[in-house]
Amino acid sequence: MDLKKTNAPVNTVTYNKNTIEEPVGNVYKAITIIAKRASQINTEIKGELIEKLEEFATYNDSLDEVFENKEQIEVSKFYEKLPKAHALAVEEWLEGKVTFKEAVK
Template sequence: MVTQASIITRDMAEISEKTGNIYESVAIISQRARQITINVKEELNSKLAEFASTVDNLEEIFENREQIEISKFYERMPKPTSLAIEEFVEDKVMFRERDQDPAGALEL
């Protein structure tokens, strides 16, 4: 099994190149990471809701292997920040500058 390194060196020039400002790039990446986190959390909760029961039975808790496998799958997924950085570097994130958007919102 190949594991991904937990620390990756990033080229700051490449990240800041798209906006001209590293801080603005980090803010955009942060917003996208939050969106990814929310989506993954909703997906996980909907899958785990299938296993919810109103009665807590100790035997059911220990026997539910499928629920454990689903949780382990989500634990092994790449971190939302890593996904957001990759999307940003690969131009998969759409954003607008605050000067161009009267509401001041980022469109991702």
């Protein structure tokens, strides 16, 4: 997932209920699918962040020396400015990029 190329809003947006429920015909199913995708996206972003922060990690046993790592701060600021996982999931849903399978009864 390329987080720099996303069109997901950073602020709260109101969506048309009919547009959200259109692919499955039920707003509750749509919200459930979007929520599961948001959870997946959140896990991916968290993993990327931890991986990038590990690159700059310094392991020092001395508690006397506490210093700021500018690279870590910049990486953290980038991830803080990203749209939230649920906004990314809704954007994917509206673009038809989310696949799902319905349980067979």
